[in-house]
Amino acid sequence: MGASDDRMSAEDRLIADYFKPIATHPGALALTDDAAFVTPAPGTDVVLKTDAIIGGVHFFAEDDARDVARKALRVNLSDLAAKGATPLGFLVSLALPKDTSADWLKRFALGLREDAEAYACPLFGGDTDRTPGPVMVSISMFGSVPSGAMVRRAGARPGHRVFVTGTIGDAALGLVLRQGATWPLTAAQREHLLARYLLPQPRNALAEVVRAYASAAMDVSDGLAGDLTKLCRVSGVAAHIDVAAVPLSDAARAAIAADAAMRETALTGGDDFEVLCTVPPARADAFRAAARAAGVPVTDIGVVEAGAGAHFMDGGRELAFHRLSFSHF
Structure with a gap:
C-alpha cells in the first residue's frame, strides 16, 4: 500500500481514504512506501501468522462489512493467543469485486480500525486487488514472545490435563x-x-497465562475433535476426553436437544476460535486461578495419555465421528 505522488490513482485514493488512518505505527511509514518495518524488543521472538476469509465460505454477502473486517482480524489474533504472543501489527490483502461500494469500504475500514485499536494491533500495510469472485480478506499478523517461549503443539505429555476456553x-x-x-x-x-x-x-x-502454564496449545478453528487430534499427533500422544465435560452454551444445548445430530456438529465444526491447551497436573489449579484472574473461563475436559489420537468418550462408549473437523479440501 502506498501513493507515489499527487496524481493519485483510484487505488492510491482508496488506501489514503480508508487505510492510512489505521496505520498509526511509525514503521508503517504512513503507507507511503512499498514495505514497512518493525523492530522487536531485545530478547523477544517474532511470531508470524496468516489466515484468509472468503465470501460465501467464512461470511455471507449480506453481512456487515464492519463485522467482516473484525472477523478477519480476530481469527488471526486467536492464533497469537494460543501461542502466548502479544500482537505487534498486521498486513492486509483485500480482493474486491468490481461492484464493491464506497459504503462497504467505509464500513470495512471502520471495523478494521476499531479492532486494531481495541487489540493494540496497528496496520502496517498490504495490498488491494480486483477479483471476479467474492470478497477475499487475507491478514498476515505478527506478534512477540520472550525468546524461546512460544507455546507449540508439540509439548503435551501423558498425565497432562486438557483444557479449553469458553464454549x-x-x-x-x-x-x-x-x-x-x-x-x-x-x-x-x-x-x-x-x-x-x-x-x-x-x-x-489469556496469552500470558498460556505462555506461563501450558505445555502445548493451539486455537480451535477447524473443530475440537480434529484440532485436538492434530495436537496429539504432533506431540506423539493420545487424549481421553469426557464429552460430558466439554463446555456448551445454553443455546448449543437447546439446539442439540432439538436435533441430536448437532452434538457431532458442535464437537467437530469449525470457527470456535477458543484456546485448546494441555497443562501439567501439578500446575492445573494455578492455571485455573490465573485464567479466572484474566477473565477467561477454562474447563478441564480430559487427560493426555500414551498412544495416538483423540478419544471422545460418552460414558464408557467412544464416539465415532463422520469427520473429525472442517476441511476446505
Missing part, C-alpha cells in the same frame, strides 16, 4: 442456523449462536 460448537451451530435450521430456540439463544459464527471472541487476555 464449544456455537459458531458451527450458528452457521447451520444461517443455512436454514429451525430449532425451537429463544431469540437470545438464536442471536448467541449467530453472533458466535459472525464474530469470534479471541482469547488474547
Whole structure:
C-alpha cells in the first residue's frame, strides 16, 4: 500500500481514504512506501501468522462489512493467543469485486480500525486487488514472545490435563442456523449462536497465562475433535476426553436437544476460535486461578495419555465421528 505522488490513482485514493488512518505505527511509514518495518524488543521472538476469509465460505454477502473486517482480524489474533504472543501489527490483502461500494469500504475500514485499536494491533500495510469472485480478506499478523517461549503443539505429555476456553460448537451451530435450521430456540439463544459464527471472541487476555502454564496449545478453528487430534499427533500422544465435560452454551444445548445430530456438529465444526491447551497436573489449579484472574473461563475436559489420537468418550462408549473437523479440501 502506498501513493507515489499527487496524481493519485483510484487505488492510491482508496488506501489514503480508508487505510492510512489505521496505520498509526511509525514503521508503517504512513503507507507511503512499498514495505514497512518493525523492530522487536531485545530478547523477544517474532511470531508470524496468516489466515484468509472468503465470501460465501467464512461470511455471507449480506453481512456487515464492519463485522467482516473484525472477523478477519480476530481469527488471526486467536492464533497469537494460543501461542502466548502479544500482537505487534498486521498486513492486509483485500480482493474486491468490481461492484464493491464506497459504503462497504467505509464500513470495512471502520471495523478494521476499531479492532486494531481495541487489540493494540496497528496496520502496517498490504495490498488491494480486483477479483471476479467474492470478497477475499487475507491478514498476515505478527506478534512477540520472550525468546524461546512460544507455546507449540508439540509439548503435551501423558498425565497432562486438557483444557479449553469458553464454549464449544456455537459458531458451527450458528452457521447451520444461517443455512436454514429451525430449532425451537429463544431469540437470545438464536442471536448467541449467530453472533458466535459472525464474530469470534479471541482469547488474547489469556496469552500470558498460556505462555506461563501450558505445555502445548493451539486455537480451535477447524473443530475440537480434529484440532485436538492434530495436537496429539504432533506431540506423539493420545487424549481421553469426557464429552460430558466439554463446555456448551445454553443455546448449543437447546439446539442439540432439538436435533441430536448437532452434538457431532458442535464437537467437530469449525470457527470456535477458543484456546485448546494441555497443562501439567501439578500446575492445573494455578492455571485455573490465573485464567479466572484474566477473565477467561477454562474447563478441564480430559487427560493426555500414551498412544495416538483423540478419544471422545460418552460414558464408557467412544464416539465415532463422520469427520473429525472442517476441511476446505
